[in-house]
Amino acid sequence: MQIYLTSAQEREADKNAISFGLSSEVLMKRAGRALADEVQAVATARNAEKILLVCGTGNNAGDGYVAARELIARGYNVSVYSCEGEISIGCKREKKRYTGKFTRTISGDIIVDCIFGTGLNRKLQGEHASAVRKINQSSAYVIAADIPSGLNGDNGIVMGTAVKADLTVALGHIKLGCVFGDGVDYCGKIVVKDIGVAADESCAKAVEDEDVAAFYKPRKRNSNKGDYGSACIVAGSEEYLGAAGLSISSALRSGCGYVHAVVPEKLKYSLAAAHPQCIYSSVPDLQADAIAIGMGVGCTQDAYNLLCALLKSYKGKLIIDGDGLNLLAKYGKDILPESKAEILLTPHVGEMARLCGVEKQAVLNDPFGVAKKFAAEYNVTVHLKNAVSITTNGKISTLSVRGTSALAKAGSGDLLAGLICGNAARGLSVFDAAVCSQYVLGCAAEVCSEEMYDGAVTAADLVNNLHVAIKRLTR
Numbered sequence: 447m448q449i450y451l452t453s454a455q456e457r458e459a460d461k462n463a464i465s466f467g468l469s470s471e472v473l474m475k476r477a478g479r480a481l482a483d484e485v486q487a488v489a490t491a492r493n494a495e496k497i498l499l500v501c502g503t504g505n506n507a508g509d510g511y512v513a514a515r516e517l518i519a520r521g522y523n524v525s526v527y528s529c530e531g532e533i534s535i536g537c538k539r540e541k542k543r544y545t546g547k548f549t550r551t552i553s554g555d556i557i558v559d560c561i562f563g564t565g566l567n568r569k570l571q572g573e574h575a576s577a578v579r580k581i582n583q584s585s586a587y588v589i590a591a592d593i594p595s596g597l598n599g600d601n602g603i604v605m606g607t608a609v610k611a612d613l614t615v616a617l618g619h620i621k622l623g624c625v626f627g628d629g630v631d632y633c634g635k636i637v638v639k640d641i642g643v644a645a646d647e648s649c650a651k652a653v654e655d656e657d658v659a660a661f662y663k664p665r666k667r668n669s670n671k672g673d674y675g676s677a678c679i680v681a682g683s684e685e686y687l688g689a690a691g692l693s694i695s696s697a698l699r700s701g702c703g704y705v706h707a708v709v710p711e712k713l714k715y716s717l718a719a720a721h722p723q724c725i726y727s728s729v730p731d732l733q734a735d736a737i738a739i740g741m742g743v744g745c746t747q748d749a750y751n752l753l754c755a756l757l758k759s760y761k762g763k764l765i766i767d768g769d770g771l772n773l774l775a776k777y778g779k780d781i782l783p784e785s786k787a788e789i790l791l792t793p794h795v796g797e798m799a800r801l802c803g804v805e806k807q808a809v810l811n812d813p814f815g816v817a818k819k820f821a822a823e824y825n826v827t828v829h830l831k832n833a834v835s836i837t838t839n840g841k842i843s844t845l846s847v848r849g850t851s852a853l854a855k856a857g858s859g860d861l862l863a864g865l866i867c868g869n870a871a872r873g874l875s876v877f878d879a880a881v882c883s884q885y886v887l888g889c890a891a892e893v894c895s896e897e898m899y900d901g902a903v904t905a906a907d908l909v910n911n912l913h914v915a916i917k918r919l920t921r
Contacts, residue, residue, distance in 0.1 A: 447651040448638065450845060451619045452814060453564040453599040455649055459618065463643045473641060474505065474536050477617040478512020480639035481591050484615045485517060485558055492587060497524050498554035500577055501541075502561035502595070503533040509591055509617065510560025511540035518546050525549045529561060529573050552580040559590045559609045564599030564621050569606035578607050590614040593621050594632045601811055602627025610634075618643040622650065622814055625834040625847055650814060650836065652845040653881055655919055661874060661882040662701070662920045671703035675871035678706040678734035679864060680752070681741035682713050689742025689768070692857050692905050693864030694721050697738075699912045700868025700883075706731045730756060736763040736879075738867035740770020741860045750777045757785040763870040763879075767792045767863035775800035782824040789826040790876035792863055798830055818843060829866075829880040831859065837880045844881050848888030850895040857905030862887055865912070889915035 451459065464470060485497060499514045501507035510526070517524045525547040533541065559581060561574055570578060578596050581588060588611045593599055596608030602623040614624060614633040618641050624633045666673075677697045682690030690709045697705045698721065706725045709717060714726045730737055730752075737760060743749045750773040756764060764787040766774070771793050774782070779801060782789060791801070795813070799806040802820060809816050809830075817830040822840025830836045835846040862883055870879035890911040894903045 447653060447657060449619045449645050450622050450625065450650045450652060451645055452622050455645060456564055456599070456619070456621065459643045459645050468642060470536055471539070473643065474508050474540065475512055476641040477509040477639075478540070479516055480617060480641055481509055481558070481615050482513040482516035482520070484613065484637055484639070485513065485556060485589055486520060486522070488587060488589065488613065489522060489556060492555065494555035494587070495523055496554040497522050497556045497558065498527060498549070498552065498586070499524065499558040499560055500527045500529070500552060500581060501537075502529045502574065503531040503537055504563060504565070505534055505536045506563035506591055507560050508534065508537040508540040510558060511537070511544045513558065513560075513591075514544055514546055525554070527552055527577065529577060552577060553584055554586050557581050557584060557586040557588050559588060559595050559611065561595035561609075563592050564623065566596065566598060566605055570596045570608075571606070575607050578609050582610050588612050588634075590633065592617045593624055597623050597629055597632055598627070599623040600626075601813060602629030602632075603810070604628050604632070608632055613637065615639055617641055619645055619649070625845065626813060626832070627810065630833050647842075650843040650845050652847050653885055658882055658885045659920045661869070661878060662916065674701060674703035675735040675873060676704035676706060676731065676733070677702045677864075677867045677871035678708065678731045678737040679741070679867060680708040680730055680737060680739035681743060681860070682709040683742055683744040684710060684712070685744055686742025687713060688857065689860045691717055691720060692860035692909070693738065693741045693867075694724050695909045696861040696864035696912065697868040698723055699909060700865050700872065702735075702868040702871040705868065706734060730760070732760055734762060734871065736765065736867045736870035736876075738765040738767060738863045740766050740768040740773070741863050743769045745769055745772050745776055747777070749773055754781055757781050757787065761786045763788045763790070763876050765790045765792060765863055765867050765870065765876065768797075768859060771797045771801060775803075779824065782826055788876050790829060790866065790870075790880055791826055792829045792831060792859070792866065792880065794831045794859065798828075814843065827877050827880065829884065831862070831884075835884050837877060837884070839877055842877070844877075846881060846884035846888060848885050848892065850888075850891045850900055852891040852894050852898075852900040852903035852908070853888065855903065855905060858887070858908060861905055861909055886912060886915050886919065889919060893918075
């Protein structure tokens, strides 16, 4: 699993490394040399001649000066653009050791951004902002040291302006800002370089193909539908007719043995025609291994009463999505800690904001912290959906980084809820079911994007490629 750090966690990891005998000078040398290795690899591949490092005044710039010396020693034509201002101790030390060329022109075959690291908490102004704009206006291949300058290290918000990198060299670990918010569009390809800094267990981790493949155990030939669990989908209303069908369709693709559905009476015949494998009933099956509720059920008192009844009486795996989350926000969420069910909430950013009673921007400013805090306070697992999604129980946190903009389409959340329910029914915990399902859905989006324009992909296309995604992951 890949590890991701907040700015505070990175500082703590550096302190811990220093306390175990690694000096800040040694860490800076390791970071600079690791950066130089990646710059050299790009220069070789692109037959580049002129390399410019744009250095600010902090430790990120110190890494840049080390890299500049390394590249000169390896025979490259290197120049440094040095920003004005009060510089850190480490930066001052490495700048004095640099004896190469300085320039006031921002141009080159490769430009290395070493202006700011993860600690940026204000909008770029003056020379720093001007340097960033000139980097972006150049025709050079742009490499960012640790994180593109101007990108907030915790949430990926652009602080006025930010470097648009072709490659980001993550020194030690990837920073959350590289994948949250605009980070996914500003970092380009991300390469991680180990510099000997260890992170603790509170850090977020991202699953990879082999981790998700492990969620799909080989199926015995001598088995029957009863061996693979039962999922119950509680979805749909007169206002939202399609949500139930989408949730059912993905649950059927999950690998569970049975799918039950509780839907409005007027939907049963049309859904039965489309999904004859599903069992339709009037009340939730409390014997089901997993129940998902909320997809298009509406925000009525009756719907909330049904949700409360499940929270009070159901002891299995309960996934609350869509309107189920809005019901909790509208009528009350204090019932959550009292439930004996294993609860997963699957909010997008807007639903998370409503649950917390805050503005949407507050969630965007700290998605990792907000999700962790809510999960711990209400004794639930939270799967906060965005371009990169977070699954957390307040202690352990996992990121799902697969996918394309094809997922930015109405109905993908309904598919995800059904898929989670099915995966939970076949034996996964709600935490693992959320991680597995989001990853597989992201891979299905990538499959669709290979053949189609992202904006033309529909939820039906996604569900029809779930089996392709699973096969690729498990082959």
